[in-house]
Amino acid sequence: MTFNSTAFKQQFPLFSHAENAQLVYLDNAATTQRPQCVIDAMSDFYSRYNANTHRSSHRLARAATSMVEMVRGQAADFLNARAHDEIIFTRGATEALNLLSQSLAKNLRPGDQIVLSAAEHHANLVPWQMVANQYQLELRFLPDVQGEPQLDKLPQLLNEKTKVVALSAASNALGFRIAVEWIKPLLPDACQLVVDASQRLAHDVVDVQAWDCDFLVGSAHKFYGPTGIGLLYGRAESLAKLPPWQGGGEMISRVTLESSEYAAAPHRFEAGTSSLAAIAGLGAALTFLQSQNREAMATYESHLNRYLHSELTRLTQTLPIKLLTSHNNNVGIAALVCRPESSLSVSDIADWLDQHDIAVRVGHHCAQPLMDSLGQAGSLRVSLAAYNNRDDVDALIHALERLPFESREIPASSTEGGEWLGDDLSSVSLDELANQPSWQKRYRQLTRWANLLQPKPEIRNETNRVHGCESEVWMVHQQQGDRHCFAIDTDSRVIQGLSVLLLVLLDNRTAEEIRSVDVNQTFVELGLEKYLSESRSNGFRALLDQMLGYLS
Numbered sequence: 001m002t003f004n005s006t007a008f009k010q011q012f013p014l015f016s017h018a019e020n021a022q023l024v025y026l027d028n029a030a031t032t033q034r035p036q037c038v039i040d041a042m043s044d045f046y047s048r049y050n051a052n053t054h055r056s057s058h059r060l061a062r063a064a065t066s067m068v069e070m071v072r073g074q075a076a077d078f079l080n081a082r083a084h085d086e087i088i089f090t091r092g093a094t095e096a097l098n099l100l101s102q103s104l105a106k107n108l109r110p111g112d113q114i115v116l117s118a119a120e121h122h123a124n125l126v127p128w129q130m131v132a133n134q135y136q137l138e139l140r141f142l143p144d145v146q147g148e149p150q151l152d153k154l155p156q157l158l159n160e161k162t163k164v165v166a167l168s169a170a171s172n173a174l175g176f177r178i179a180v181e182w183i184k185p186l187l188p189d190a191c192q193l194v195v196d197a198s199q200r201l202a203h204d205v206v207d208v209q210a211w212d213c214d215f216l217v218g219s220a221h222k223f224y225g226p227t228g229i230g231l232l233y234g235r236a237e238s239l240a241k242l243p244p245w246q247g248g249g250e251m252i253s254r255v256t257l258e259s260s261e262y263a264a265a266p267h268r269f270e271a272g273t274s275s276l277a278a279i280a281g282l283g284a285a286l287t288f289l290q291s292q293n294r295e296a297m298a299t300y301e302s303h304l305n306r307y308l309h310s311e312l313t314r315l316t317q318t319l320p321i322k323l324l325t326s327h328n329n330n331v332g333i334a335a336l337v338c339r340p341e342s343s344l345s346v347s348d349i350a351d352w353l354d355q356h357d358i359a360v361r362v363g364h365h366c367a368q369p370l371m372d373s374l375g376q377a378g379s380l381r382v383s384l385a386a387y388n389n390r391d392d393v394d395a396l397i398h399a400l401e402r403l404p405f406e407s408r409e410i411p412a413s414s415t416e417g418g419e420w421l422g423d424d425l426s427s428v429s430l431d432e433l434a435n436q437p438s439w440q441k442r443y444r445q446l447t448r449w450a451n452l453l454q455p456k457p458e459i460r461n462e463t464n465r466v467h468g469c470e471s472e473v474w475m476v477h478q479q480q481g482d483r484h485c486f487a488i489d490t491d492s493r494v495i496q497g498l499s500v501l502l503l504v505l506l507d508n509r510t511a512e513e514i515r516s517v518d519v520n521q522t523f524v525e526l527g528l529e530k531y532l533s534e535s536r537s538n539g540f541r542a543l544l545d546q547m548l549g550y551l552s
């Protein structure tokens, strides 16, 4: 049996929707699409047997309860857990990691240590930071090479105080897999292994017994299931020792006014009503995935990923971009950054791709420490799923080849005698933008305006950074008499254009004049509110707020 990506893709109704005829969806690490069977299972739950589980003794409640318990069994099989009761339903990987960190920490002592890596998704970092503060625990981090944690260095970090090692089985930002099966034999007896498998479950057959992990988490929406539902696997003995996280209905065996006795796992960890329709959808997603030839599917994905990486590598020879990833042992993620001489930022590239209906993602991908360690503010991430094909990669490459890069020389830093760096935009008029007949033409005008903003390496430092923008933006202010002057630099072409707009409206004016300009109204009138992406609008507002902040 082989894997047929075309037949697989036909199961996903989103791709046959007329408005998505040209869509190239390459944002699968954020969320995958759902096959029809998942959508049907959710709708079937609501239209045929919607009821709350356990509490009611009627036919519908029994049907809902048996569905939930059946899906629990399917999930146990999916992960090769030893027993159904080792599966807990959560809202997603994030909730599972909050549950684990809070519950595990209650059994720890001040000074106990938790080992993580700098490549973790914030969901596997922030909850541990919170409990570390709350319970005086110490967080330790595996050394890495170019962001990739070095498992062979793990023994050096371990001692009798190490109580938890929590690592992602694959990076959501760079796609590399780690050899999870190596970890447990290295750990002291009292140390529990938590695996964040969020980025593995769509791509690999995961076996919790082979990995010998104590806990494992994942979100269904990353493996073709619904949002709002996730899996937490816990080894039976580990779960037995784990105190509950949230209190409420369903998680107790007896309650008095003073105290409660808690139910056994898994119900001890499932307070309240779960996302029942989502559990039904998860069951369908598991059946769907299990009915594929997973080995052939993985081979298909790996060949496609190799093709993606070789094509992107080819582009790096001619375009000012750099590839941070390699296809080796990678779940299907390519990460690109722009070289310093590039006239475009990764956000500009994502906008360009969006205009060609190619969906990718830019930013720090909830892995800010990883980006920091790579010296990058963010990257452009292309992430594959089994319904992608070479045509998708070709469309991406073709669009990238046509990117309107211009050579942009970044002058060496040279302000003699504190010379004011502001751009002279006195000849630019708002009408040049306002008179454009369509949004597309206005957008083009904005990118033409971008050329008017000169690079200012002198101001590119932390003090001048404008926070709240997805792109890197720096601003300085100077009062000349009663006039306020601003100088802006940014790596993003669209933000350069928007900065010119702001400078045309506000630069070299008195505080009174500035306050009388209704920038928000202009923003709406120009259609910017409607057509600009949310992150660009936020960037614009962050710039505006900073400018207005100088007046007070």
Ligand code: PMP
Pocket: 029, 030, 091, 092, 093, 094, 095, 121, 123, 124, 168, 170, 171, 172, 196, 198, 199, 219, 366
């Ligand atoms: N861990 C990893 C590795 C992830 O990629 C993600 C989602 N991007 C999460 C955790 C959090 O998943 P969710 O938002 O579904 O809870």
